[in-house]
Amino acid sequence: MKEIELLEAAKHTSPNPVSLICTRTPAGVTNLGTVSWWTYLGLEPATIGFAMMKPSYSGEMTRKNKEAVLVIPGEPLARHVMECGSTSGRDTDKAKRYGIELMSIDGTDIEIPTHSVVAIHCGLREFVDVGDHNFYICDVKRVLANDGEKALFAWKGYAKIAPAVMA
Numbered sequence: 001m002k003e004i005e006l007l008e009a010a011k012h013t014s015p016n017p018v019s020l021i022c023t024r025t026p027a028g029v030t031n032l033g034t035v036s037w038w039t040y041l042g043l044e045p046a047t048i049g050f051a052m053m054k055p056s057y058s059g060e061m062t063r064k065n066k067e068a069v070l071v072i073p074g075e076p077l078a079r080h081v082m083e084c085g086s087t088s089g090r091d092t093d094k095a096k097r098y099g100i101e102l103m104s105i106d107g108t109d110i111e112i113p114t115h116s117v118v119a120i121h122c123g124l125r126e127f128v129d130v131g132d133h134n135f136y137i138c139d140v141k142r143v144l145a146n147d148g149e150k151a152l153f154a155w156k157g158y159a160k161i162a163p164a165v166m167a
């Protein structure tokens, strides 16, 4: 085996998960931040976690509101996953700019993309400073699923967004 950088390992573990962190902004709109580094963490209590770079607006809104909805995007959102991962909600209303259709769900004023496969509504329990990222540990409040959509994954590291096919 040869020694590589940690980020390079993502090419070898491809396809990697991809999600959109949906948060409510003070302007009253939903911001969508692309996050590959999320994970299930526990069942009792139901817990998930995700890592976001310190300057990210999604992280800031999660800390401020103590609430987010993590969604797994469906196939029609492939282009938007890249768009939401290359602009910041700090200066852009991404849903409006990229024409991403949103819908309401019960229990929160955070909207989610209509083409979502799974939506996990959660509350921030705590966040951990891990250096260039914060790791957000969240209590799951409610999970919704849509059988009619194909989940997207990040391929070739994070260069391509597409569904996975079973070998």
Ligand SMILES: Cc1cc2nc3c(=O)[nH]c(=O)nc-3n(C[C@H](O)[C@H](O)[C@H](O)COP(=O)(O)O)c2cc1C
Residues within 6 Å of the ligand: 018, 031, 032, 033, 034, 035, 036, 037, 038, 051, 052, 053, 055, 056, 057, 058, 059, 081, 082, 084, 085, 086, 087, 088, 089, 090, 133, 154, 158, 159
């Ligand atoms: C495929 C893909 C995966 C990404 N995964 C992460 C991630 O896990 N954590 C992170 O901090 N940023 C990740 N990013 C970058 C953020 O989405 C990007 O910094 C974005 O501008 C943050 O938006 P915000 O400021 O509105 O939160 C990813 C980008 C792409 C395209």
